[in-house]
Amino acid sequence: MSELPVTQILPELLQALEYSPSAVLQAPPGAGKTTLVPLALLDVDWLAGQKIILLEPRRLAARAAAERLADLLGEPVGQTVGYRIRLDSKVSAATRIEVVTEGILQRQLQSDPELPGVGIVIFDEFHERSLDADLGLALCVQTQQYLRDEYPLRLLVMSATLDADAVSQLLDDAPVITSMGRQYPVTVNYGTPWEPRQFIEPLVCQTVMQALDDEHGSVLVFLPGTAEIRRVQAQLEQSLNGRADVLLTPLYGELDFGTQRQAIQPAPAGQRKVVLATAIAETSLTIEGIRVVVDAGLSREAAFDPQSGMTGLHTRRVSRAAAEQRAGRAGRLEPGVCYRLWSAQQHEQLAAQREPEIKQADLAPLALQLAHWGVQDVSELVWLDPPPAAALQQGRDLLQRLGALQLSAQGWQLTPHGETLTRLPMHPRLAHMLVEGQRLGLGQLAARLAAVVDERDLLRRAQSADISRRVALFDDPRGADADRNALQRARKLATQWQALLKRLPVTSPVNDAQDEKWIGVLLALAYPDRIAQRRGESGTEYRLANGRAAAFMEPDSLQQCNWLAITALGGQASQRNARIFMAAELDVPALLAVQPGLLSQRETLSWDARTESLLAERQERIGELVWQRAALAQIDPQQRQRALCDVVRRQGINLLPWTPALRQWQARIGLLRALDLAEKGDSAWPDLADQTLLDTLEDWLAPHLNKITRLAHFAQLELANILLGLLPWPLPQQLEEQAPTHWTVPTGSRIRIDYSETPPSLSVRLQELFGSADTPRIARGRQALKLQLLSPAQRPVQVTQDLVGFWHGSYAEVKKDLKGRYPKHYWPDDPLQAEPTRRAKPRK
Structure with a gap:
């Protein structure tokens, strides 16, 4: 083994670990770091006979590394070199090097944070950045800094492709040793x-x-x-x-x-x-x-x-x-x-x-481990990348729903139930199902279900999402579709987990433990957020207790069920429906009999789009799903008002009985407010824009909705009087003065101003403005009207906000055109000196 590249840096590495509590080894694939480094550390003085823990990211890698190390020592596995992985271990009193998977290290740390008898923990292939490795390193650093004085704990992080400087900084500027060059090109x-x-x-x-x-x-x-x-x-x-x-x-x-x-x-x-x-x-x-x-x-x-x-x-x-x-x-x-x-x-x-x-991981297991470690703020630990706040909070919310965490004045605290869950080596959902299953005398079924969920599918070519078909294989494995290897592992897991349950009491045994309905009940206890109710009397779509939607993408026997407990879903938040991969039929009464806390009561007032009326109910719910409902005889007035305001928001402001005159009134106020804001930054005129009205319905509309029960009743509202109440005195009088509804032209005609346009417009026959030099202005002269100049037939011929400029400019061309089309009408050469008229020619 002396020809392996890592051999050349072993003296430097051993020296670094002698004088530093931590080190980082960067070595390319094939350099021999996994094989040679643990053996080189066996006899160093500072180890003082303590164990070496070598972490590997996968079970196969851990077992293969242990066999290779033992082979180099000429010993069987289980002597100087042993391993611990899920479902298997080979160690003895003589074992000095334990090769373990990252989850095993966490169990050891939670069992005894000091890691007594361990001299160094080696994190191999750390570049994979598994959640267990990140958490394991964070916890080991705390052990190193606060719990080990007499026999310091050393840490070595190894990888081929890693930002070594970042890890070094994390470990208080630990020395970085680099092995150059791959063994062969x-x-x-x-x-x-x-x-x-x-x-x-x-x-x-x-x-x-x-x-x-x-x-x-x-x-x-x-x-x-x-x-x-x-x-x-x-x-x-x-x-x-x-x-x-x-x-x-x-x-x-x-x-x-x-x-x-x-x-x-x-x-x-x-x-x-x-x-x-x-x-x-x-x-x-x-x-x-x-x-x-x-x-x-x-x-x-x-x-x-x-x-x-x-x-x-x-x-x-x-x-x-x-x-x-x-x-x-x-x-x-x-x-x-x-x-x-x-x-x-x-x-x-x-x-x-x-x-x-x-x-990118589900952080419920991390949240449970942090609570068990006593960590309230994740910044108490060292991380290359801290846990995302949203995902961590979601994990804590799930644990709270499962009864494992509670929020107190001191922060998140483990409940006694949560303490029990930390002792079970699986996801908190499955641990909760096991504990609850044992309480009900369903420990064996719960262990089998947990193994089915934890393992890959026991059916090679699954034609159904029904998890009960997988559970049945434990007692009758016959059938061409059964995956024998997966079933064997699942059985071993279930046996191991059932053994862990023996120390837990059976306090509320059910009478019909053999009934298949308990499959769905136990799964619903583990996945309360994935309890699902079918939409409509038939079909493949379901609504989940968490408010999401799911569906079967292919025909399935389960789609005849009104209620499901779903364990495996696929898809992304952007998709309308998640895909149901594995589920079981759910007997809701049986579930509520053993877990009544899942049920909540809510009085609701909603709008029934089918009947266009208010629907008042007392609902019993599982999450967002309605289990039972009953009509309410009495409705709280404020609740009614809020519900009707929501109807207006959904339907839009035009649900209210607007008239053209009322829209003009709204626009007049909007104009004066806009002029004030542009001039001085504030205004006494209220904001009555559509969006503002929608945002404040509870303030101005809600008190007038007590007689509304159907959609048609909105038309009976006296909207003009309601809105007029939003205009304090003396603004109504000022409105008529500053933004009048009509303008009197030189002929005496009162012509309506159209405030729906910006700027407001006045449509007037050109002849009625003869002799006028000034463009009409409103809002105390701040706003010129836009003149729509009309022909005798009331057709537009010119638009202007500069009347005198029109007379001196384009009027000559307009006059030629109008004179040709309306020869009997009066078209003077000098309109500023002419008499305005509503007739073809001025009176003599």
């Missing part, structure tokens, strides 16, 4: 530009066949998920047509370890492997014989949507750092080749690093 071949929504499988298969022809050694193919792996495997089997020299092996997290081991180990003599893997193969694994990587450039990541409260899987482009990690797999054993199925230009456009999980 990798030639990168770029492909044609990748296009969104293109099917990647044909191109992957074509590239793999090309690599098998052009290169020697085994091939590692990176694909986003298991579905793509199965499709590529099927297509490659056809293309290879039974070739005996090529062995196809899948590699993803849900496979049993025996199948995973087959993918990791060297190919049998005379054969080459094609390993079809998810991102599980990016880090901490040396897959024997690999010298060619085919990278589809995609990954499938879980992302939490705070608006919908749902976590969905999204297929995304990998980051440049992840692409480097993947390419590095080809250079671990000899010079290699990497085929990237995107262009070099697209590669430069990729994000530098993947988004940290803490920025």
Whole structure:
């Protein structure tokens, strides 16, 4: 192992850790950091016989690292080197190096924050920035700073692609040690530009066949998920047509370890492997014989949507750092080749690093752990990226709904129920379901349901979203659609979790524990926000207790159910309906019998659009869903007024009985207010614009709505008198003075001013203005009227706000035209000296 690059920096690393409580190691893929660093630390003096905890991001990586370390020591796993992962552990009293997954470290910290007997915690592949790793580091720093005096706890953060300076600053300027150079060079071949929504499988298969022809050694193919792996495997089997020299092996997290081991180990003599893997193969694994990587450039990541409260899987482009990690797999054993199925230009456009999980995860588990740790303000801990406030608050709200948190004067506090949940190694929703299930004497069913939800689908080709079909497999696994590996893991999980429940009492056992209705009830306890009610008597759409909408995208037996408890949803907040992937029929009376606190009462007054009338009800609700309703005989007047004001807002201000004269009155006030604001910045004239009226309905309209029960009654409102009350004295008198409804022209005609235009306009026959030099002005001379000059037939011939300019200018041309069309009318050469007239010619 002395030829591995990290060997050269081991003395520097050991010296750094001797004099500093923390260090950062940056080493490229294949450098040997996972294998050599823990062994190099075993015998250092400051460790004083304490344990080394090595964190790995995945179970497969943890187990493989433990086996490799033990093999280098010539020992079986469980002696000097052991591991702890979910559902499996191999440790003994002699174990000095424990390889654990990040969730296991959190359990250890919560059990005893001092981590007694542990000398150093090594965070491997920290660049993946999992939520558990970020939280684990934050908690370890607190342990290091406040809880360990006699035997200081050391921390080492390792990664191939990491902003080492940022981590160093987080750890009080910890020394950064860098191992230069990958062990063997990798030639990168770029492909044609990748296009969104293109099917990647044909191109992957074509590239793999090309690599098998052009290169020697085994091939590692990176694909986003298991579905793509199965499709590529099927297509490659056809293309290879039974070739005996090529062995196809899948590699993803849900496979049993025996199948995973087959993918990791060297190919049998005379054969080459094609390993079809998810991102599980990016880090901490040396897959024997690999010298060619085919990278589809995609990954499938879980992302939490705070608006919908749902976590969905999204297929995304990998980051440049992840692409480097993947390419590095080809250079671990000899010079290699990497085929990237995107262009070099697209590669430069990729994000530098993947988004940290803490920025896109469901933070309910984090909120529970922080409360258990006693953290009120997240700034009490050190973070590379602090938890987003909205997602953290949503997590706390969920925990409060589950009865795990309560808000007091001292902040968020764990309840006794919450303390119980922290001792169960699963999402708080599922932990709550287990505890409640045990209380009801349904512990076995709750454990099975939790395992079904936690594992991937137990049915390979699920034709139904009904979770009860999955639960039935525990007792009767027969059927071609059952995924035996997933079922085996689910059974093991359920057995383990059921054992944890034995210390909890059964206080309220149900009488009919074998009834299938309890499946939906237990799931509703875990997902109260996803209780769903069907819309209408038939159809596929449901409304959720959280106010969102969901639907079956394909025919399903469950769509005949009026109520559902939904565990798995897909989609984004921007979509109208989320897709229902897994659910169970819900017996609401049975649910309320065991959890009456889910029901709330509300008196509502709403507008029935069908009957165009007010509907007053007392409703019993589960979240936003109405369970039962009854008509209310008496309606609170203020509640009625608020409901009717909401009707006006939804229908618009024109629902009220406006008349043309009233609109003109509104516009006159608006004009005077606008002139004041432009001149001096304020005005005594009230703001009566439509939007302002809508915003203040409760102030001016609500007192007049007591007799309104139907939409037609709005027409009976005396709107003019109501609005006139908004104009204090002496403004009504000033309104007539400053913004009169009519203007008297030289002939004596009173002509209506139109205030609906800006500026207000006066439409008058041109002949009635002969002899006038001044443009009419209102608002004490501040506003000139816009003159619409009309022909004898009342047709517009000119528009102006400068009457004298019109007489001296374009009147001559207008006169020619009018004289030709109206020869019997009087068209003087000098209109300023002419007599105004309403007739064809002035009276003599």
